[in-house]
Amino acid sequence: AQSVAQPEDQVNVAEGNPLTVKCTYSVSGNPYLFWYVQYPNRGLQFLLKYITGDNLVKGSYGFEAEFNKSQTSFHLKKPSALVSDSALYFCAVRDPPGGDYKLSFGAGTTVTVRA
Amino acid sequence: DTGVSQNPRHKITKRGQNVTFRCDPISEHNRLYWYRQTLGQGPEFLTYFQNEAQLEKSRLLSDRFSAERPKGSFSTLEIQRTEQGDSAMYLCASSLGLAGAPDTQYFGPGTRLTVL
Numbered sequence: 001a002q003s004v005a006q007p008e009d010q011v012n013v014a015e016g017n018p019l020t021v022k023c024t025y026s027v028s029g030n031p032y033l034f035w036y037v038q039y040p041n042r043g044l045q046f047l048l049k050y051i052t053g054d055n056l057v058k059g060s061y062g063f064e065a066e067f068n069k070s071q072t073s074f075h076l077k078k079p080s081a082l083v084s085d086s087a088l089y090f091c092a093v094r095d096p097p098g099g100d101y102k103l104s105f106g107a108g109t110t111v112t113v114r115a
Numbered sequence: 116d117t118g119v120s121q122n123p124r125h126k127i128t129k130r131g132q133n134v135t136f137r138c139d140p141i142s143e144h145n146r147l148y149w150y151r152q153t154l155g156q157g158p159e160f161l162t163y164f165q166n167e168a169q170l171e172k173s174r175l176l177s178d179r180f181s182a183e184r185p186k187g188s189f190s191t192l193e194i195q196r197t198e199q200g201d202s203a204m205y206l207c208a209s210s211l212g213l214a215g216a217p218d219t220q221y222f223g224p225g226t227r228l229t230v231l
Contacts, residue, residue, distance in 0.1 A: 032217050043119070043206055043222035044158070051217045090157050094217065101171055102148065103220060105157030 002027040002095040004074075006106035014114055019081040021109045023074045023091030032094035033074045034103065035065055037087045044090065050074060061085070081113045117141070119223035121207050127229045128197055135193045136226045140209030147190050148220060149182055151175065152204040164190060165212065197230045204228075 004025045013019050025031050032051055036044040048059025055067045065076045074091060088110050092103040120139045128134050140147050145166050150158035161180070163171040166187040176182075179197075184190040194201055204225045210218040 034219075036222070041224075041227075043121075043224040044208075046219055046221060049217070049219060092157070095160075101146070101163045102160035102173075103150075103158075104160070107155070107157050 002031070002093045002104055004033070004091045004093045004104065004106045006089075006091055006109045008109050009107075010110045010112065012112045012114065013081050015083050016080050019076075019078040019085065019111065019113070021076040021089045021091075021111060023076065023106060025072050025074060025091075025093050027093060031074075033065075033067065034092040034094075035059065035063070035074075035076050036090045036092060036105075038090065038108075039087050047076070081111075083113050083115050086111055086113045119207055119209050119221055121205075121223040121226050123226060124224060125227050125229075127231065129231050130197060130199060132197055133193065133195045134197060134228065135191055136205055136207075136228075138190045138192070138207030138209075138223060140188070140190070140207070141211075141221060144209035144211050144221075145187070146210045146212045146218065146220075147184055148208040148210075149190070149192050150206040150208065152206055152225070153202075158206055161192075194228075197228075199230045202228055202230045 034049045035047040038044050050057050050067045058064045088108050091106045095104040122137045147164045149161040152158040162182050164184040179195045182192045206225045208220040208222045210220045212218045
């Protein structure tokens with residue numbers, strides 16, 4: 001089965017500092033990778049995805065992610081964090097890769113951006 | 116796009132009762148998914164529809180759970196004889212699936228179920 005891991009339960013940064021949320025994957029074949037964000041008592045909002053092509057993917061709200069095949073990683077980044085970026089972030093992989101359907105999610109990383 | 120909507124947003128029930136949740140996908144999205152999310156965990160896949168056909172069910176979907184999408188539009192998820200372990204957030208997602216093109220799933224706000 002395909003899977004992703006988010007090694008950090010929590011990430012704390014000061015507003016204006018760079019933000020990185022880590023994700024590693026374990027898949028057979030080429031992975032389809034996604035990042036979602038969840039605010040309290042809300043559903044998941046799509047941020048960005050990697051299918052193929054450029055290793056640097058740009059998404060919503062100033063977020064980007066870098067696909068690194070040799071390190072099997074897909075870290076989410078934002079150059080300058082905002083207090084409003086405080087939320088729960090999920091990395092996900094299409095399972096099976098290239099398949100039509102389900103996503104397998106990591107356990108999530110809680111991001112806190114302090115003013 | 117009005118987004119994916121789910122009703123009710125919250126449901127409190129007693130153990131042993133039946134509950135039904137509704138999901139209205141983004142119009143013209145042909146694929147619809149149900150996930151379950153418990154506290155501190157990522158969402159877990161439950162089942163998937165392409166139009167009205169239910170194509171995949173997770174082992175998590177015991178025989179007390181049933182999902183339908185009768186006309187290929189809205190979907191319902193029913194849980195019979197609820198147990199306390201069913202307490203969770205139930206998320207619905209939809210996508211526009213085109214042959215050969217990876218789709219993106221868009222999620223609704225979820226239905227939070229509490230079984231007393």
